Amino acid sequence: MERGLQGHYVTTSTVGEKVQAFVPAPLPPTPQIDWTPDLRDQFDHALMALGRLDSASTFLPDTSLFLYMYVRKEAVLSSMIEGTQSSISDLMLFELDRVPGVPLDDVREVSNYVAALNHGLGRLAGGFPLCLRLLKEIHGILLSKGRGSRQDPVEFRRSQNWIGGTRPGNAVFVPPPPEKVLECMAELERFLHDRPEHTPVLQKAALAHVQFETIHPFLDGNGRLGRLLITFLLCEQKALQQPMLYLSLYFKTHRQYYYELLNEVRQRGNWEAWLGFFAEAVIITANQAVDATRKLTDLSKEDRDKIKGLGRAALSTLQVHRALLERPISTAGWLVKRTAISPATVNKCLNHLESLGVVSELTGQKRNRLYSYTRYIEIMNQGTELPDEFNRNNF
Numbered sequence: 001m002e003r004g005l006q007g008h009y010v011t012t013s014t015v016g017e018k019v020q021a022f023v024p025a026p027l028p029p030t031p032q033i034d035w036t037p038d039l040r041d042q043f044d045h046a047l048m049a050l051g052r053l054d055s056a057s058t059f060l061p062d063t064s065l066f067l068y069m070y071v072r073k074e075a076v077l078s079s080m081i082e083g084t085q086s087s088i089s090d091l092m093l094f095e096l097d098r099v100p101g102v103p104l105d106d107v108r109e110v111s112n113y114v115a116a117l118n119h120g121l122g123r124l125a126g127g128f129p130l131c132l133r134l135l136k137e138i139h140g141i142l143l144s145k146g147r148g149s150r151q152d153p154v155e156f157r158r159s160q161n162w163i164g165g166t167r168p169g170n171a172v173f174v175p176p177p178p179e180k181v182l183e184c185m186a187e188l189e190r191f192l193h194d195r196p197e198h199t200p201v202l203q204k205a206a207l208a209h210v211q212f213e214t215i216h217p218f219l220d221g222n223g224r225l226g227r228l229l230i231t232f233l234l235c236e237q238k239a240l241q242q243p244m245l246y247l248s249l250y251f252k253t254h255r256q257y258y259y260e261l262l263n264e265v266r267q268r269g270n271w272e273a274w275l276g277f278f279a280e281a282v283i284i285t286a287n288q289a290v291d292a293t294r295k296l297t298d299l300s301k302e303d304r305d306k307i308k309g310l311g312r313a314a315l316s317t318l319q320v321h322r323a324l325l326e327r328p329i330s331t332a333g334w335l336v337k338r339t340a341i342s343p344a345t346v347n348k349c350l351n352h353l354e355s356l357g358v359v360s361e362l363t364g365q366k367r368n369r370l371y372s373y374t375r376y377i378e379i380m381n382q383g384t385e386l387p388d389e390f391n392r393n394n395f
Helices: 037-058 063-081 088-095 104-125 132-142 178-192 201-215 222-236 248-253 255-268 271-308 311-326 332-339 343-355 374-381
Strands: 007-014 017-024 329-331 370-372
Touching (some): 017 178, 017 201, 037 271, 063 088, 063 104, 063 222, 063 248, 063 271, 063 311, 063 374, 088 329, 088 374, 104 132, 104 222, 132 178, 178 201, 201 222, 201 255, 201 271, 248 255, 255 271, 271 311, 271 374, 311 332, 311 343, 329 332, 332 343, 343 370
Antiparallel strands (some): 007 017, 329 370
16 A cells, blocks of 8 residues: 655755655554455464474473574675674684674674673663664663764764764665654654554554664664564564574675665655565575574484484583584683683593584684584574675665
C-alpha cells in the first residue's frame, strides 16, 4: 500500500547549505498495515522459524559456548556493513592480546559491539526497560574506543547529519534536524512501550528499526545500534530466550534493496514491502542459525567421540576440547587458566587434538603458539566473507 510521505520536511541549514530534513510521523503507520494473505503468511512463517530457533537453542549441550561465537559473528557482520574489515579470527586474536591482521581501530569497533550487545542484554535480563536511557548507555559502549569515540557517544546529536553524498546538498537522505531528535525518539520510545496501542513483537521490531534509522539520532553508530535494537526487542519480549537471531548477514547480502525499501517507506509509505522483506530475513536467518547450530553440535559430538578413543588421556583432552568450544582460537596459556590443568598436560592434549585433526597450530613457532579449532571456525565464518564490491562508502 502506498500512503504517501511518512512525515514532513523542514528547511534547515548546515555546513553553509540549506537542505530539506525529513521528520518522520510517529508509529504505528496510518492507515494501518494492510495484512494481505501473502504478508500474513510470511509473518506466520517467520514466527514459526523463530520458534524452531528458540527450540534448537534449548537442546544445545551448553548454550553459552555457542553464544560466544554467535555474538562475535554478528559483531563482525554488523560492523562490516559500516566499513570495517575485521574477521572473527581478528577479533579473537585481539581478545587474546595478539595483534590482528587489520587496523586496530577496526577490531576495536567490533569488540565494542560485543560489549554493547552484552551490556544491553544484561540490563534487559535484570528487568531494565528498553528505553532511551538504555539506548544511550549502549551507544556509549559502542563508541567507547576507536574512531567513533570522538562522535559524542551517549548523547543525541546536536548538529545536522546526512546519509550518502559528499555534502548535505547532494545527500541521499537528510534525517531530522537536531532540535527534533529528542521529540522523535520520545515518540519511538512510546511505541516500544505499546503506546498508543499494542503491536506484536515481530512487527514492532520491523517498524522500530526503520524509524530508528530514519531518525538517525547519533552522529555515529546508528546502523549498528539500529540492528541491535531488533535483537533487544526480541529478547526483551521473550520471542527468543537466547540472542541467536541476527539479521546483519541478510541486510549485508541485500543491502542495496534494503536501502531502497527504507526510502520506499519514507517517501511512499510502503510499509508492506518492508515488512515482507523483514519477514523473509527472519525466516532465512533463523533457518541458517538452526542449521549452524546442528552442524556445531554434530561437530562437537564427532570430535568428542574421537577423543574418547585416546584412553587415559581422554579425560583431560575432553576438558581442553570443551574450552576450545568457548574460544576456538586459543593459546596454551589461556587453556591452562580456563581448565586449571598443568601446562605440560595441556600441551600434550593439544598434540593429541592436532594428531586427531581437531585443531591446527597457526604460527609454526615453538613459543607463543596459537591453536585453531578449524572446522568450528569454518562453520561460523560462513557469510562473513568480504565481497569485492564492498567498500567504505556504503551507508
